[in-house]
Amino acid sequence: xxxxxxxxxxxxxxxxxxxxxxxxxxxxxxxxxxxxxxxxxxxxxxxxxxxxxxxxxxxxxxxxxxxxxxxxxxxxxxxxxxxxxxxxxxxxxxxxxxxxxxxxxxxxxxxxxxxxxxxxxxxxxxxxxxxxxxxxxxxxxxxxxxxxxxxxxxxxxxxxxxxxxxxxxxxxxxxxxxxxxxxxxxxxxxxxxxxxxxxxxxxxxxxxxxxxxxxxxxxxxxxxxxxxxxxxxxxxxxxxxxxxxxxxxxxxxxxxxxxxxxxxxxxxxxxxxxxxxxxxxxxxxxxxxxxxxxxxxxxxxxxxxxxxxxxxxxxxxxxxxxxxxxxxxxxxxxxxxxxxxxxxxxxxxxxxxxxxxxxxxxxxxxxxxxxxxxxxxxxxxxxxxxxxxxxxxxxxxxxxxxxxxxxxxxxxxxxxxxxxxxx
Numbered sequence: 001x002x003x004x005x006x007x008x009x010x011x012x013x014x015x016x017x018x019x020x021x022x023x024x025x026x027x028x029x030x031x032x033x034x035x036x037x038x039x040x041x042x043x044x045x046x047x048x049x050x051x052x053x054x055x056x057x058x059x060x061x062x063x064x065x066x067x068x069x070x071x072x073x074x075x076x077x078x079x080x081x082x083x084x085x086x087x088x089x090x091x092x093x094x095x096x097x098x099x100x101x102x103x104x105x106x107x108x109x110x111x112x113x114x115x116x117x118x119x120x121x122x123x124x125x126x127x128x129x130x131x132x133x134x135x136x137x138x139x140x141x142x143x144x145x146x147x148x149x150x151x152x153x154x155x156x157x158x159x160x161x162x163x164x165x166x167x168x169x170x171x172x173x174x175x176x177x178x179x180x181x182x183x184x185x186x187x188x189x190x191x192x193x194x195x196x197x198x199x200x201x202x203x204x205x206x207x208x209x210x211x212x213x214x215x216x217x218x219x220x221x222x223x224x225x226x227x228x229x230x231x232x233x234x235x236x237x238x239x240x241x242x243x244x245x246x247x248x249x250x251x252x253x254x255x256x257x258x259x260x261x262x263x264x265x266x267x268x269x270x271x272x273x274x275x276x277x278x279x280x281x282x283x284x285x286x287x288x289x290x291x292x293x294x295x296x297x298x299x300x301x302x303x304x305x306x307x308x309x310x311x312x313x314x315x316x317x318x319x320x321x322x323x324x325x326x327x328x329x330x331x332x333x334x335x336x337x338x339x340x341x342x343x344x345x346x347x348x349x350x351x352x353x354x355x356x357x358x359x360x361x362x363x364x365x366x367x368x369x370x371x372x373x374x375x376x377x378x379x380x381x382x383x384x385x386x387x388x389x390x391x392x393x394x395x396x397x398x399x400x401x402x403x404x405x406x407x408x409x410x411x412x413x414x415x416x417x418x419x420x421x422x423x
Contacts (some may be wrong), residue, residue: 003079006229009071009106010086011098011364012358013062014398016053017375018382019086019223023049024375026230028239032373032386034365036067037074048232049238050075055362057088057151061097061165063415072109082217083110087224087415088358089121090140090400091133091161092151100165103195103220107168108250109227114193116173117158118221120200123381124401126222127201131172132156135400142409144400145261147315149322150331150359158197175199178208178260185212218390223382231264250393250414253303256407257338258310259331260361261318268356269312272407278307283311283321286333292335295344304347308407309341312356313337331393335360339367346392354395361396367400368392379410 006023013034031047036054056064072083080107085103093099099117107115120128125136135143139156146153155161159170171192177184178199185208189196200206200341210228214236219225233239256276258269272278279297294309298372301307311334313321321330321375322416342353355361370392376385379395380402386394395410403409 002077004048004050004345005041005080005233005282006049006082007066007072007075007078007080008082008084008086009102010053011057011088011102012055013361014055014358014383014396014401015086015088015223016051017373017384017396018401019084019226020051020333020373020397021287021378021382021384021391022223022227023230024049024102024384028229028230032375034371034373036070049080050080051086053362053365055359056082056098056102057092057358058094059098060215060356061101064098064227065101065105069105069109082219084226085218085220086223087119087221088280088398089124089126089224089333090135090143090145090153091119091158092145092148092153093161093165094151095164097274098166100162100195101221102170104134104166106218112169112217114189114216115218115343116198116209116213116216117162118198118206118219118225119226120156120198120206121205121222121382122200122202123224128158128197128199129175129201130199131197149261149273149315149318149327158170159271162195162314165193171196172193173198175201175205177316178205182208182212183420185209185274189213195220219227230369236356248364248387248391250351250387250391252391253345253349254306254322254352254411255342255345255350256308256310256354257342257354257360258308258312258355258365259334259338260397260399261312264400264402264404265312265356265397266314267404268402268406269308269310271404272306272308275300276308276410278308278310281309281334281337283330283333286337287329291337292342299342299348300343301343306408306411309338311338329385331359335363341343343367352411352414354397354407355396365394365396370394377413380406381414384412385414
């Protein structure tokens with residue numbers, strides 16, 4: 001296919017790889033672009049499925065809207081007919097946005113009066129029932145996300161969360177409607193406008209929703225709703241048959257860089273430290289300009305040995321640092337430090353890098369001058385290995401994703417050559 005058919009705009013880097021992994025799992029080749037592409041890409045055949053990873057989850061809403069609109073213009077210039085606004089499956093957002101304002105802006109630019117929101121990802125324990133988002137067996141507002149340092153989620157109702165962010169009305173396609181099938185969903189949608197929340201409890205619900213809605217111009221939500229779409233488009237002749245390319249085998253040193261403080265990442269760091277060398281970054285020390293000790297420690301490590309540099313900490317420690325430094329500065333200090341250490345690690349022969357945290361992943365990929373990635377196999381649902389054109393393998397993990405053994409699982413996958421298989 002000479003033009004892009006599907007174009008996605010993701011609000012952070014791990015979310016972008018999550019979506020790209022779902023599409024790759026569905027058997028389509030995916031180009032993941034890091035940051036907003038500038039102008040046409042010379043001497044490059046357009047990829048049918050393009051994902052643009054932005055870093056706009058926690059920036060001011062007006063900045064998020066501007067970047068998302070620019071990404072939309074780029075995708076439409078390449079021919080994209082289906083647009084996907086990708087945000088976190090835990091609906092990470094403040095009362096001001098940025099989920100709602102970006103969705104509103106994309107609707108205006110596409111000249112449509114209705115879109116859908118589907119953050120459900122049952123495989124990772126995210127379910128929507130009667131408009132309320134659950135994380136495993138807990139309401140979102142009762143899950144560890146209630147204490148997220150940047151986007152604390154204190155309400156579970158998606159319509160209430162959206163309402164103060166948007167100019168249009170909200171609606172809901174309920175679980176009983178979804179279970180009646182695609183035709184019932186289409187009938188319900190015909191009576192609604194604005195931002196329509198979709199209930200989904202299991203993967204079969206996502207399949208029903210995709211069947212009902214695969215031809216709408218804009219879908220908003222988590223990555224899981226995207227997986228059934230390519231097969232539907234093939235079956236209707238909207239896209240042709242596609243094939244993925246062989247992936248490279250990457251050898252070389254390894255490191256984990258963790259900026260996430262989610263409950264799962266805290267557990268993952270604890271497990272990994274049982275068999276790996278570790279260095280903990282303290283935002284208060286970083287504020288004094290003290291990164292030299294961490295860089296010296298890294299320089300003394302064996303490039304091939306298991307090691308981790310982390311700012312991951314318990315909520316009380318995170319809150320204490322934020323009280324002293326401010327939320328934005330504390331986060332930026334950690335991101336900048338881990339980005340510098342990623343460059344140091346690469347320069348000492350490390351080519352396999354696992355990064356935990358969306359904001360951290362954005363900082364690291366930019367520091368490494370990565371602007372395009374090829375999507376490989378998933379280490380865990382929604383977390384694939386990604387490959388650059390200059391010999392690096394990156395696994396960019398959303399804070400709450402993966403098992404407690406995720407870090408060692410990721411490197412074991414590359415050791416056994418899984419990444420050299422066809423995606």
